[in-house]
Amino acid sequence: MPTRLIVLWCPDWPVIAAAATAGLSAHVPLAVVAANHVLACSATARAVGVRRGQRRRQAQRACPDLELVADDPDRDARVFEPVVAAVEGLTPGVEVVRPGVLAVPARGPSRYFGGEEAVAELLVDRVAEAGVECQVGVADGLFAATLAARRGLVVPPEGSPEFLAPLGISELDQPAERLPGRAELVDLVRRLGVRTLGEFAELPAADVLNRFGAAGALAHRLASGLEERAPSRRRPPPELSVTEEFDPPVTRVDVAAFAAKAIGERLHAELARRGLACVRLGIRARTEGSTELERVWRCAEPLTAEGVRDRVRWQLDGWLRVAGDGGLDGGISVLLLDPREVIGAEALQLDLLSGEAETSVAERAGRALVRVQGLLGPDSVWRGVIGGGRGPGERVRLVPWGDPPVPERPAERPWPGAVPKPTPERLVTGPVPVVVLDGDGAEVVVDERDELTAPPRAVLTEKGPPRQVLSWSGPWPAAALVRLQVVLEPSGEGGERALLLAGDGTTWWVEGVYE
Amino acid sequence: MSLARVSTASGEEFAGRVLPVRTELREVLPWPGLRRGATIALRGSTSLLFAVLASATAEGSWAAVVGLPGLSVLAAAEAGIAVQRLALVPRPGTQLGEVVAALADGIDLVAFTGTATLGTAQVRKLSARVRQRGTVLLPLGPWPSADVHLRCANTRWHGTGAGDGHLTHREVDIHATGRGSAARPRSVRVCLPG
Numbered sequence: 273m274p275t276r277l278i279v280l281w282c283p284d285w286p287v288i289a290a291a292a293t294a295g296l297s298a299h300v301p302l303a304v305v306a307a308n309h310v311l312a313c314s315a316t317a318r319a320v321g322v323r324r325g326q327r328r329r330q331a332q333r334a335c336p337d338l339e340l341v342a343d344d345p346d347r348d349a350r351v352f353e354p355v356v357a358a359v360e361g362l363t364p365g366v367e368v369v370r371p372g373v374l375a376v377p378a379r380g381p382s383r384y385f386g387g388e389e390a391v392a393e394l395l396v397d398r399v400a401e402a403g404v405e406c407q408v409g410v411a412d413g414l415f416a417a418t419l420a421a422r423r424g425l426v427v428p429p430e431g432s433p434e435f436l437a438p439l440g441i442s443e444l445d446q447p448a449e450r451l452p453g454r455a456e457l458v459d460l461v462r463r464l465g466v467r468t469l470g471e472f473a474e475l476p477a478a479d480v481l482n483r484f485g486a487a488g489a490l491a492h493r494l495a496s497g498l499e500e501r502a503p504s505r506r507r508p509p510p511e512l513s514v515t516e517e518f519d520p521p522v523t524r525v526d527v528a529a530f531a532a533k534a535i536g537e538r539l540h541a542e543l544a545r546r547g548l549a550c551v552r553l554g555i556r557a558r559t560e561g562s563t564e565l566e567r568v569w570r571c572a573e574p575l576t577a578e579g580v581r582d583r584v585r586w587q588l589d590g591w592l593r594v595a596g597d598g599g600l601d602g603g604i605s606v607l608l609l610d611p612r613e614v615i616g617a618e619a620l621q622l623d624l625l626s627g628e629a630e631t632s633v634a635e636r637a638g639r640a641l642v643r644v645q646g647l648l649g650p651d652s653v654w655r656g657v658i659g660g661g662r663g664p665g666e667r668v669r670l671v672p673w674g675d676p677p678v679p680e681r682p683a684e685r686p687w688p689g690a691v692p693k694p695t696p697e698r699l700v701t702g703p704v705p706v707v708v709l710d711g712d713g714a715e716v717v718v719d720e721r722d723e724l725t726a727p728p729r730a731v732l733t734e735k736g737p738p739r740q741v742l743s744w745s746g747p748w749p750a751a752a753l754v755r756l757q758v759v760l761e762p763s764g765e766g767g768e769r770a771l772l773l774a775g776d777g778t779t780w781w782v783e784g785v786y787e
Numbered sequence: 788m789s790l791a792r793v794s795t796a797s798g799e800e801f802a803g804r805v806l807p808v809r810t811e812l813r814e815v816l817p818w819p820g821l822r823r824g825a826t827i828a829l830r831g832s833t834s835l836l837f838a839v840l841a842s843a844t845a846e847g848s849w850a851a852v853v854g855l856p857g858l859s860v861l862a863a864a865e866a867g868i869a870v871q872r873l874a875l876v877p878r879p880g881t882q883l884g885e886v887v888a889a890l891a892d893g894i895d896l897v898a899f900t901g902t903a904t905l906g907t908a909q910v911r912k913l914s915a916r917v918r919q920r921g922t923v924l925l926p927l928g929p930w931p932s933a934d935v936h937l938r939c940a941n942t943r944w945h946g947t948g949a950g951d952g953h954l955t956h957r958e959v960d961i962h963a964t965g966r967g968s969a970a971r972p973r974s975v976r977v978c979l980p981g
Binding site for chain 2: 541633634636637638639640641643644647648652653654655656657658664665667668670673691692693694695696697698699700701724727742743744745746757758759762765766767768769770784785786787
């Protein structure tokens with residue numbers, strides 16, 4: 273028996289959020305576009321023929337003065353936070369389903385406020401005070417309650433299957449939920465001649481699982497008015513929660529985004545290791561001033577690593593925006609992710625299998641590197657990009673993992689004076705001065721014509737005895753420097769040693785060691 | 788490489804699965820490549836590390852090097868390493884064990900310095916982890932439980948003269964010792980880079 277839920281739905285939320293952010297009236301014709309297609313449009317735009325899913329060009333033809341705004345899930349989430357806060361002032365247990373939609377368990381508040389209709393009215397009023405229009409629906413289960421909210425209905429208890437049955441199969445595909453593969457699934461089912469949710473629900477569950485996999489089985493449960501997941505869900509053990517302390521506290525959105533990425537990956541990895549996935553995620557934070565913040569995100573689908581990351585980022589973004597308005601005492605110093613509800617491997621197995629097959633070597637590597645960044649910080653994992661330059665150090669640009677690998681200088685240009693390869697395997701970062709001596713024990717330097725004053729015979733480092741030079745090459749002048757390769761006599765069983773020296777004409781230092 | 792195939796912690800699934808490596812190195816290794824799940828300790832030569840990593844990264848594997856702040860990515864590229872799949876963690880600080888363990892979960896070849904700073908328990912845990920994940924662990928320093936120890940000796944440089952020419956390559960002996968099937972010491976003389 274699915275939980276009875278009150279769902280509050282703000283129509284055209286991406287449009288409302290975009291208009292609010294851009295300072296536009298909600299009554300101008302406005303469309304939010306993603307990948308060249310209309311994702312959502314305002315009522316005024318709809319009135320003149322703009323439709324969801326239209327190509328951008330078509331939409332502009334239908335409405336020449338249409339304002340186009342790029343899709344931005346972060347913005348949608350940020351603007352939604354005050355709405356959630358407004359509802360939370362009325363009743364506890366608020367869960368964000370996605371930006372624009374939130375759910376409240378029906379039982380408590382409807383008893384307290386005297387009936388579900390009364391709660392619905394109160395909610396609409398309260399959200400209207402926050403300047404946002406919304407609709408409310410009540411039904412058993414999140415899927416049915418969301419569809420009820422779109423129609424402003426209260427579905428009687430245990431009435432969800434009857435409510436859903438006549439609705440079109442396309443209701444399963446809500447673009448705002450950004451469910452991967454759902455559109456294809458709906459399309460496939462429709463081409464098999466199934467038109468309504470009721471017809472789909474009548475198919476035997478086992479056949480649906482065989483034919484459409486785990487994603488199909490989940491859609492089938494939804495269409496049947498069942499809870500979105502099998503009742504075998506587990507209460508997660510408390511040690512599954514993941515905590516991150518920030519010193520200095522997080523105050524900026526970009527830092528928050530990085531923090532979200534790292535902690536999200538950690539939680540996901542921790543769950544995946546136990547064959548679990550999260551379907552209800554508690555996000556808790558403590559500010560510098562010890563204010564405790566908490567928000568629960570509920571999801572119809574098991575959260576992927578990206579899903580966790582996005583929700584954490586959205587939430588931090590929302591809180592920090594409040595902080596920017598002076599509503600928060602300081603930055604966020606502690607963040608805790610608390611998986612409130614997880615589902616086990618048995619429900620996820622197919623997803624895991626298909627996911628594993630698709631997970632490329634690169635993705636696995638990327639996840640491991642992000643985990644290390646989570647341990648040591650963003651500037652701990654690097655990748656080298658090779659470009660142009662004369663010195664061995666100049667030619668490599670180290671880029672933090674996750675940043676685009678772009679070289680500093682183009683490699684194609686000719687770089688006269690560059691030391692021929694091989695490059696020393698180890699570059700010496702701090703200055704290690706050496707003295708180059710000739711056969712008489714006098715210092716070898718470089719004259720005005722960039723030539724050595726005498727053939728080098730020995731190299732003296734700060735520690736140890738002078739080492740005899742067996743052979744050398746150079747000098748290669750480059751800008752204000754000259755470079756010299758020397759091969760030194762064997763010491764120990766390692767054998768000969770080669771160094772790349774750099775000099776400014778009077779002194780020499782070790783630039784690289786061939787090892 | 789599908790993790791779903793790992794059924795036991797013993798790494799049986801990886802038995803016989805190797806990553807490619809230069810022909811000369813195959814002569815001193817007890818396997819026809821770098822065996823997944825194996826630990827190969829390398830002593831005293833970054834160019835040897837590059838030679839070990841080159842073929843595998845060139846054929847799609849990922850590698851990470853922990854704790855070598857001066858490592859030259861350019862030299863790595865010249866040695867044949869696909870540097871777009873080479874990650875560097877120059878300063879793991881006190882979290883070396885955690886960092887190497889995290890890397891071993893997703894990176895095929897993990898090399899690291901500071902081997903002496905790890906405790907016995909950490910070493911045992913790491914070994915178990917790499918066997919289970921099929922990672923090739925490359926400690927750059929003493930590592931008593933390694934399957935194979937490789938070390939360089941008798942380096943001889945070529946290319947330089949009395950100011951003319953330039954360094955081209957070195958010849959070096961690679962000595963291998965180890966346990967079990969690798970117990971018989973073997974040596975090979977190779978050119979690095981080559």
